[in-house]
Amino acid sequence: MNRLSLNQITTKNWTLPQAVQGCVNAGIPAIGLWRDKVAETGLAESARLVRDAGLTVSSLCRGGFLTTPGPEGHRTALAENLRALEEAAELGTDTLVMVVGGLPDGSRDLTAARTRVADLLAELAPHAQDFGVRLAIEPLHPMFCADRAVVSTLAQALDLAEQFPTEQVGVVVDSYHTWWDPQLAQQIARAADRIAAYQVCDWTLPLPADALLGRGHVGDGHIDFRTLTHHLTTAGYTGWIEVEIFNEQIWNTPGEQTLRTMIERHHTHVVGSDR
Template sequence: MSGLERLSLNQITTKRWSLPEAVQGCVDAGIPAIGLWRDKVAETGLTEAAARVRDAGLTVSSLCRGGFLTADGPGTRQAALTENIRALEEAAELGTDTLVMVVGGLPEGSRDLAGARHRVADLLAELAPHAGDHGVRLAIEPLHPMFCADRAVVSTLAQALDLAAGHPPQQVGVVVDSYHVWWDPDLPRQIERAGPRIASFQVCDWTLPLPADSLLGRGHVGDGHIDFRALTDQVTAAGYTGWIEVEIFNERIWDTPGEQTVRTVIERHLTHVHGS
């Protein structure tokens, strides 16, 4: 279908589908790319997952996720490094050049935010050469500030770009996720600054009221408060021509039949994003 050339379905959007079901759902709907999650890949098996995507003719737009780099002990630090190298190897095997990095929150019992951010920078410096060796970019994803304590001590695109700045753009980039950055008054300037470091553009909407589990408050594009035309124009003006990946965490949407969700994803993409 015309207009879907850059659309990718992040498989968390149809969480109840297995990886083979998500691959087939993309094929049936004419969606050319899929964003994979490591747990779903593990369920299927890395080799089989790579073969299924390849045989279906799909592109893997990203692999979620690496990160969780804030560990403060030598043993846990080494474990984080080892796990992220493994994630880079998986990304390369799956044929994607983008590993989404959720950097991690504060270690249990800690209030040392500055220290956690420093450890993120240190581990990124160790991981970046490995990323280059595998032809995969570490894509730092800033998360909305409400997730600072438990998921990501990087809250703004500016912070993500500051972390990336010391590394080659082909090794360390950033994710522009509409849900996490739309509120930032400095966003247009930071998107322009990001330029070639934009490794992934993920979209979903900010809807109200927020659920008890704020992680699950994302809605279909067009259901909430984000101006996707403006945001897409800014990302495009910065030079990004890659995949536009729909990533939605929402129990109601997860409980909807996958085929229906995919139809909605396509309709909203064509209405609110395509042609921006």
């Protein structure tokens, strides 16, 4: 339990105060916050609630969406991500998860979109260090390339991250997005201390109409968590293990029940998986 974190989206229907209290009641020591939920409660109040509860903020979701073209798109993305860095620092987390953005409307130019990602990271990285927060690039499964992330593999994320000091830019290993990658073991070893976050949920079938919501509890699907966690442990990762699930049925389940399932699956499939 000492590494388990609730990513707030897993209990989407809970307010931030409810999620904080749920973690306290369940004995979960950390929480990954979402900016919209923080905004509902207020930044200062959110920081106070988490601090007073004795929880660690494992990450803030999310920054990114860096691919909008043109000077105005660039200025807007830069300003929004600077705000996200400031919020992360205020909340006491050292990790801002970056979903880099998909293709702009009407575009088929992946090269240009990826160039804009690199350019904005170069502007943001020094500010991240000033705030004491690391930009954590999250590669998303290729089916989300068009609308959410033109970075699809851990190798691509590392190619970007390695242009900057480790304390400025790292990567996220999310089981849902990376489990299929035939180079995953080698890329996790390459990532080493660049791994800023490890997020877990399972790949379940059939996929729903909205593929974003096709995630299940650890152990309900096709991912080999013992091997995946072993690779991360071997690479030296000792940080938080965030449970991040997008699933309508789970969202409609009482939050307390979801947390009980999280804990049970954590013990069954993750704890002691180094071998």
